[in-house]
Amino acid sequence: MLFEVLAKALEVAERTTSRTQLVAIVSDLFRKAEPDVVDKLVYLLQGRLWPDWLGLPELGVGVKLLIKAISKAYGVRESEVEALYGKLGDSGKVAEQLRTTKAPSTGGLAKFVQKPGETAKLTVAEVHEILSRVALATGEGSRDIKINLIASLLSKAGPLEARYIARLVEGRLRLGVGDATIMEALAVAYTGSSANRPVIEYAYNVRADLGNVAKVLATRGLEGLKGIAPTPGIPIRPMLAERLSDPGEILAKVGGRALVEYKYDGERAQIHKIGDKVVVFSRRLENITHQYPDVVEMAREGLKASEAIVEGEIVCIDPDTGALRPFQELMHRKRKHDIHEAIKEYPVSVFLFDALYVDGKNLINKPIRERREVLSKVVEESERFRLSEALLATEPTKLEEFFLKAIEDGAEGVMVKALHDQSVYQAGARGWLWIKYKRDYKSEMIDTVDLVVVGAFKGRGRRGGKVGALLFAAYDKATDTFQTVCKVGSGFSDADLEKMDELLKPYVIPHRHPRVISDMEPDIWVVPALVAEILGSELTLSPQHTCCRGAIRKGVGISIRFPRFIRWRPDKSPEDATTTEELIEMYRSQLRKIVEEVTEGQPSS
DSSP states (O other): OBHHHHHHHHHHHHHOOOHHHHHHHHHHHHHHSOGGGHHHHHHHHTTSSSOGGGOOOOOOOOHHHHHHHHHHHHTOOHHHHHHHHHHHOOHHHHHHHHHHHSOOOOTTTGGGOOOTTOOOOOBHHHHHHHHHHHHHOOSTTHHHHHHHHHHHHHHHSOHHHHHHHHHHHHTOOOOOOOHHHHHHHHHHHHHSOGGGHHHHHHHHHHSOOHHHHHHHHHHHHHHHHHTOOOBTTBOOOOOEEEEOSOHHHHHHHTTSOEEEEEEOSSEEEEEEEETTEEEEEETTOOBOGGGOHHHHHHHHHHBOSSEEEEEEEEEEBOTTTOOBOOHHHHHHHHHOSOHHHHHHHSOEEEEEEEEEEETTEEOTTSOHHHHHHHHHHHBOOBTTEEEOOEEEEOSHHHHHHHHHHHHHTTOSEEEEEEOSTTOOOOTTOEEEEEEEEEGGGGSSSSSOEEEEEEEEEEBOGGGBTSEEEEEEEEEETTTTEEEEEEEEOSSOOHHHHHHHHHHHGGGEESSOOTTEEOSSOOSEEEOSOOEEEEEOSEEEEESSOOTTTTTSBTTBEEEEESOEEEEEOTTSOGGGSOBHHHHHHHHHHHHHHHHHHHHHTSOOO
């Protein structure tokens, strides 16, 4: 498959504001691709070279190095390239314009350079291979190697190809095609119907490598996907939870009987053991093994199985008392360069809550009581590597007591898990099998929510000329879209606002993103990528926001009154954000509370 085919599709996709059209564009690309290149095509559409969990270096070459490569490719002074970049603010447009107006340089790159009028012959496989070499180049002389490799690609590329090569190199593709869109396009391209997307999604949830899933589909069809099972070393997409604030309602939702566990304020981790090798993956499925050598040693000693995939929470503890410390303390550890010093300063404990695979046995389709039983048998508990604190609850009062005990012990709250026969591990899904009951529910709004930035507004007064507020959206899984909830301008520190333009810069696009549903027109549109925690006074109905429009009342959506920024959530992807379904449930729960309060205040008859 020629890279120019991909470049032309990306150009069309960049201009579209319709998700339906986006699916059609991507599915057409898959139809044109050879089966052996489909995985590479998926990775490039995702703006990467391979799955994050491999722990390999990603692209994201600095602007200065890219400017040197562009300069070398087209025989232009670096100062000229820098000036053009300052004017256009987009390395892709810079490369495209220079490729259009300048002949490719032959200095040391003759074998790569096209002759006048010659058609570009770059292939998707070739671009992927050379970009991989750029990402993997390390050590002495690696800088020059990177420059030469990038310059060689740009020299051989046509103008449009150069635009997307430069953006890929800088790590700023700015297309924002979501995984759900890619899965739907795969279903349309290879099965003829988007109705088969659930089969693809299940395979992806069990094997978090969409490129590999696409290749299996392209070569072996849907039957090949059905054979995909958990494999130690390849992460499983985590199961997610709904949220409620009333113990009685929570128990009713899970069938009246539940396993209740502490919800620890730490970093969720999926721990894989293969013999003596241990790999730790984050909630976002990034390989974080290097950050936790102490956890690796605990798992190596504490997991009594040859192969296992278990889940738990890594929590920072007080080295003197063993008391739980908040999540922010754990983040200090990530920022320290000397990991051995960080281990001493910010020690951790691991609290395990699920087993997904043990010694050849796939457990994800087993009920939680069986998974928990296997977990208890395979874990040799120690002071800092043990099962999560848990309780069997059938009464709301017992659940509330355990919740309060969890808060007192330094946890965020509790996780309530259904115990019936259908309580399987729903990889990558959110459902009523797991329900969060957090201390934040006791605050002014039922809970904080995690929302995605989709736009920005320029400030006034002392914020004049700079970003002063952000437009936030919730995620609608059914449509794979982001629907606006609120405009947030409070809660940001002066330092936050100073950095805002730079933070948003990689994601700025000239029009509304096709996955964003908005009636508001911000000054700046951005690709949905950044997630933040937001708190407000209450949920309210809004005619100007699109979130859950029509779900509560015809023609109006759900918004947040007096929203304020709490913190950024880099551990969450846009698809991990609070869903529209959750907001509907939160709004209804809020209404029930109001009705109860009014009813309690009525005089008895």
